[in-house]
Amino acid sequence: MEDKSDKRYITLRQMRSGQSGIVFEILGGHGLARRLSAMGIRPGKRITKVGSMFMRGPVTIQVDRAQFAIGYGMANRILVEVD
Amino acid sequence: MKILLMGNPNVGKSVFFSRITGVKVIASNYPGTTVEFTKGSMRLGEEKVEVTDVPGTYTLEPTSKAEEVASLMLQDGDLVINVVDATNLERNLYLTLELLERQIPVIVALNIWDDTKHLGITIDAAKLEELLGVPVVPTVAVTGEGIKELVSRIPEATSPPLTARTRDERWAAVGSIINEVQTITHHHHTWLERLQDASVHPVIGLLIAALVLAGSFSIIRLIGEGLINHAADPFFENLWEPVMMKLSTALGSEGFWHDMLIGKLFDGEIDFSQSMGVLTTGLYIPLGAVLPYILAFYLILSLLEDIGYLPRLAVLLDNLMHRMGLHGYSIIPTMLGLGCCVPAIMATRILESRRERFIAATLISIAIPCAASQAMIIGLVGERGTQYVAMVYGTLFVVWVVLGLILNRTVRGFSPELLIEMPPYRLPSWRALPTKLWMRVYGFLKEALPIILGAIFVISILYTAGVFDAIANFTAPVVSGIFGLPKEAVVAIVVGFLRKDVAIGLLAPLSLTAGQLVIGCVVLTMFFPCIAAFVVLARELGYKGLLAAIGVMIIATIAVGGLLNVAL
Numbered sequence: 001m002e003d004k005s006d007k008r009y010i011t012l013r014q015m016r017s018g019q020s021g022i023v024f025e026i027l028g029g030h031g032l033a034r035r036l037s038a039m040g041i042r043p044g045k046r047i048t049k050v051g052s053m054f055m056r057g058p059v060t061i062q063v064d065r066a067q068f069a070i071g072y073g074m075a076n077r078i079l080v081e082v083d
Numbered sequence: 084m085k086i087l088l089m090g091n092p093n094v095g096k097s098v099f100f101s102r103i104t105g106v107k108v109i110a111s112n113y114p115g116t117t118v119e120f121t122k123g124s125m126r127l128g129e130e131k132v133e134v135t136d137v138p139g140t141y142t143l144e145p146t147s148k149a150e151e152v153a154s155l156m157l158q159d160g161d162l163v164i165n166v167v168d169a170t171n172l173e174r175n176l177y178l179t180l181e182l183l184e185r186q187i188p189v190i191v192a193l194n195i196w197d198d199t200k201h202l203g204i205t206i207d208a209a210k211l212e213e214l215l216g217v218p219v220v221p222t223v224a225v226t227g228e229g230i231k232e233l234v235s236r237i238p239e240a241t242s243p244p245l246t247a248r249t250r251d252e253r254w255a256a257v258g259s260i261i262n263e264v265q266t267i268t269h270h271h272h273t274w275l276e277r278l279q280d281a282s283v284h285p286v287i288g289l290l291i292a293a294l295v296l297a298g299s300f301s302i303i304r305l306i307g308e309g310l311i312n313h314a315a316d317p318f319f320e321n322l323w324e325p326v327m328m329k330l331s332t333a334l335g336s337e338g339f340w341h342d343m344l345i346g347k348l349f350d351g352e353i354d355f356s357q358s359m360g361v362l363t364t365g366l367y368i369p370l371g372a373v374l375p376y377i378l379a380f381y382l383i384l385s386l387l388e389d390i391g392y393l394p395r396l397a398v399l400l401d402n403l404m405h406r407m408g409l410h411g412y413s414i415i416p417t418m419l420g421l422g423c424c425v426p427a428i429m430a431t432r433i434l435e436s437r438r439e440r441f442i443a444a445t446l447i448s449i450a451i452p453c454a455a456s457q458a459m460i461i462g463l464v465g466e467r468g469t470q471y472v473a474m475v476y477g478t479l480f481v482v483w484v485v486l487g488l489i490l491n492r493t494v495r496g497f498s499p500e501l502l503i504e505m506p507p508y509r510l511p512s513w514r515a516l517p518t519k520l521w522m523r524v525y526g527f528l529k530e531a532l533p534i535i536l537g538a539i540f541v542i543s544i545l546y547t548a549g550v551f552d553a554i555a556n557f558t559a560p561v562v563s564g565i566f567g568l569p570k571e572a573v574v575a576i577v578v579g580f581l582r583k584d585v586a587i588g589l590l591a592p593l594s595l596t597a598g599q600l601v602i603g604c605v606v607l608t609m610f611f612p613c614i615a616a617f618v619v620l621a622r623e624l625g626y627k628g629l630l631a632a633i634g635v636m637i638i639a640t641i642a643v644g645g646l647l648n649v650a651l
Contacts, residue, residue, distance in 0.1 A: 031146070037250065038142035039504065040174030054285045057402045058411065058501050065170045065202055067279070067507075069398045071410070071500025 012049065012059055012070070012078040020048040021082035028077050036078070039068065047080065084132040085159060086125075086237070089182065090166035091175050092139030093506050095194045097121075098224040098515070099166055100136040103234060107522055109426075110515070111388035112506045113415065114139060115433035120156070127237060135160070141174070143181045144250075162188045162240050164233070169193045169221070170202055170507075172265055176257045179215065184247050189217045190240040192233050196221040203270035211264045216243035225512050275508040282395040283505075292399050295392065303379045307458065310375030319355055319371050327353055327363055343543050357592045359546075364588065365539035368459075369532050373584050374524070376458035380422055381523045382516075389511035389519075393418060394503055401501050407487025408494060409434070410501040413443045420451035422523070424616035425530075427451070428623055438496030441624060442487065445632040448612040448620055449639055450483035452583075455531065459587035460604050467597040475604045482609065482643055486635070530615060531582065538581045542574070542589075551577075565641060566602055567648035569593055579607050581614055598651035602644055609640040 009024055023045045026033035036042065040063055050060040050067060052075075059075040061068055070078070088096045092114030101108055104123030110116060121136040137153050145151035157163075163182055167175040182189050193208055212219040218236045222229035248256065281287045327345060334341040336348065345353065346360030353360075355367035387393055393415050401411030413434060420427035424447060431443045452460065464471045491498075545551055551574045555562075559570040566572070571593060579586035590603045611633075612620060621629045 034142075034144065034250075035146045035502065037254075038144070038146060038177065039502075040171070040177070042254065050280055051284055053283070053288075053398060053402060055402055057285070058398050060280075060283045060398065060505065064173060065204070065507075066174065067505040069283070069394070069401075069411075069501055069503050069505055071401070071502060073500050074502060 008081055009079055010082060012047075012061065012075040012080055013052070013072065015049040015080060015082060017049055017051045019082055020046060021080040022046055023078060024081045025079045026077060027079060032074060032077060036074075040064065040066065041068065041078070084127070084130060084161045086132055086134045087137050087156060087160035087163045088134065088166060089137050089153065089157075089163050089178070090139060090194075091141055091168060091171070091178060092504065094139065094166050094168040094175065095224045096136055096139060096166045099164075099192065099194065099222070099230075100134065102224055102227060102230050104134050107518065108136060109519060109522065111385075111393075112391040112509050113388065113394050114504050114506065115412075115415070115430075116388075118429055118432040125234070127234070140178065142178060143185070157182075157185060157187065160187060162190070162237070164192055164237070165189050166192045166194050166224075169196050169199050169206055170204060172204075172206060173257055173261050176260060177253060180245075180248070180253050180256060183215070183217070183242065183245050184253075186242045186245070188240040188242045190233065190237055191215065191217060191219045192224075192229075193219055193221045194224055196229065197223045197226070201270065201273075203268040205266045205268075207264045211260070214260050214263060217241055225515065275510075279395075279505075279508050282392070283398045288395070288399050292396060295387070295396075299383045299387070303376065303383055304461065306379035306382070307376040307461070310378065311371070311462075315371040315375055319367055323366075324353055324355075330362070339547075342547065343540065346543070356588060359539060359543055361536055361539050361543075365536045368539075368584055368588050369528070369535045372462055372588075373455045373458045373531075374527070376461070377422075377454050377524055377527050378520070380454040380457075381520055384418065384422060385516055385519050385523075386511055387418075389509065389516065391506040391508045394505050397501070397503065398505075403484075404487075405498070406491060407446070407484065408442045408491030408498050409439055409487065410498060412501060412503055413439065416443055417447060417451060420447040420453065421457070422454045423527070424448055424451070424453055424612055425619050428616065428619045431623065435499045436496060438494055439498050441628055441632070442490045442494060442498075444620060444624060444628075445490065445635055446483055446487055448616055448632060449609050449636050450479050450486060452479060452608045453613075455527075455582070455584040456587060456604075456608055459584045460608075463587060463591060464597075464600055464604055467600060471597050471601050474601045475608075478601070478605050478643065478647065479608060482605075482639065486639055490635070531584075534582050534614070535585055538578060538585050541581075542578060542585075561641070565648065566606055566644040567651075568595070568599055568603055568606075572603060575603065575607060576610060579613065580611050580617075583607060583613050601651060602647045605647060606640055606644045609636065609643060611636065 023043050048062040050062055052059040056072040058069045058071050088100055090096050097108050097110035097117050104125050106123035108121050117138045123134050124131050137156055140150040140153040143154045145154050165179050208219050208221050218239045220229055220233040282291050331345045344360050344362045346358030346363050353363050358364050397411035397414050400414050404411050416427045416430040419430050427447050428444045431440045434440050555570040555573050558573045562568050562573045563570050575586045575589040586607050
């Protein structure tokens with residue numbers, strides 16, 4: 001068996017549609033962390049992945065009552081502790 | 084006194100602005116509708132105060148150009164009406180706290196209040212007022228609920244003493260306020276929310292998009308043609324023509340004034356699309372041929388905007404747009420461009436980088452035909468068969484994509500990724516929609532009518548003076564040699580600089596083959612934006628950017644026109 005504790009931290013891109021979790025960290029660079037944080041997407045926040053477009057398309061997420069579309073590259077930099 | 088309306092994007096600031104100032108502005112259901120500051124005024128007691136509708140911002144820490152400007156604007160303001168989306172209180176309060184820390188008097192409008200109930204959100208507004216230390220008034224800008232109370236409490240706006248905090252401290256403060264004032268109960272997904280999620284599904288979403296776009300095009304054509312066949316044409320033929328014929332006889336059926344006002348007669352009759360008189364063709368093109376399509380197009384566009392569909396289309400098209408050096412959100416200026424280039428090029432400001440703005444604006448001015456051009460294309464080319472109309476649209480679409488691919492390879496700089504808030508689907512307001520439609524139609528009439536009448540007048544004079552013959556002989560190698568059009572078609576190209584609809588109309592008397600007509604329409608669409616678009620293009624891109632865009636335009640037009648001539 002693999003170490004389960006590692007499996008709980010995955011990127012937003014790796015999450016399945018409909019899966020929820022808590023934002024753990026925004027990787028790489030303060031610029032993105034700052035922009036996301038101002039939109040309410042910050043560590044400690046519960047988010048749900050609504051879906052994603054194929055071929056490296058954007059990921060749609062739900063935070064509280066708001067929905068956001070986030071580019072593939074950015075979604076790869078959002079680390080989430082999934083339920 | 085200067086009052087600033089500030090808040091997150093898409094919280095209803097523009098609707099609010101219209102309510103309190105009476106100044107009509109375009110409001111839509113997507114973030115970034117307002118790219119310019121709009122100023123208006125309102126009476127406050129005895130005083131007349133200035134109100135500014137500031138573009139939406141998530142934070143005063145400048146993370147984008149728009150936010151930088153919003154932050155700078157603050158220095159000029161005396162008071163802020165902070166419009167807050169009550170359905171997203173937590174995130175919105177972050178900006179509220181930032182504003183309070185700037186020590187400027189604030190009053191909070193808790194907007195979209197009506198939606199909190201069915202979303203299972205309860206907010207204790209009185210408690211929020213107590214915790215923030217500034218007036219808080221629940222409002223519904225769309226219906227006007229609470230606006231009076233808010234205005235009456237503007238004098239109470241204060242700035243409680245507060246020191247600057249770090250980002251984390253601010254979020255902690257927001258968190259503790261939220262805990263005290265807001266309770267959220269579970270709510271069942273509504274059908275609109277289900278539709279929302281389906282719209283960005285990779286398979287179902289694309290199906291929905293295909294349906295929406297095909298449906299929009301069919302409805303626009305149905306309404307446009309319906310209005311032309313059942314309203315515009317009967318009016319011109321049965322009511323206006325007899326009046327014009329009387330005038331024609333009164334003028335002696337010939338002579339300078341007859342040619343200017345009535346134009347040429349064909350077998351003693353007026354032909355509204357070819358006579359070229361100011362009172363015949365000059366009125367028929369804008370009112371008879373174009374206006375019906377303007378109405379139909381803006382009705383559908385306004386509906387899509389207010390429902391909140393356009394950002395979903397942005398998500399679906401993000402992939403394709405990235406290959407063109409853009410991201411999905413550029414679809415919004417592009418869709419606006421199917422109406423008119425001018426607001427479309429201005430809307431490219433919602434894009435983050437200079438490179439994206441250049442690519443988007445260049446593509447719009449070259450490959451996207453405005454509603455006026457489209458009305459003429461459908462009218463003129465449609466007579467020869469729908470397949471030819473499809474050829475024009477197909478060619479322009481291919482040009483749009485290929486040119487985008489090329490610009491992506493050649494223009495330096497970077498294009499950032501998509502990061503947008505998706506507005507919830509809303510049912511359009513049946514009161515607001517006609518107002519917005521009227522603003523856009525009135526805008527068309529005000530801008531286009533004088534230019535069209537002027538253009539027809541100038542064309543008639545130049546024809547009489549023989550100027551066009553000289554130009555036609557001079558440009559014949561390109562027009563006839565490369566595009567395969569009769570040399571007289573250059574007149575249309577020249578006039579295209581003034582108005583594209585009139586220019587396309589000028590192709591009518593040239594007795595072109597269907598293929599030549601397709602080439603003519605494509606060349607006219609691509610070659611030089613009309614004067615109004617030219618001016619905004621210069622303003623938004625600077626003269627260097629403008630020259631680059633025009634270079635691309637000339638090369639692309641000659642290449643595409645030449646290729647079509649070989650192919651058709």
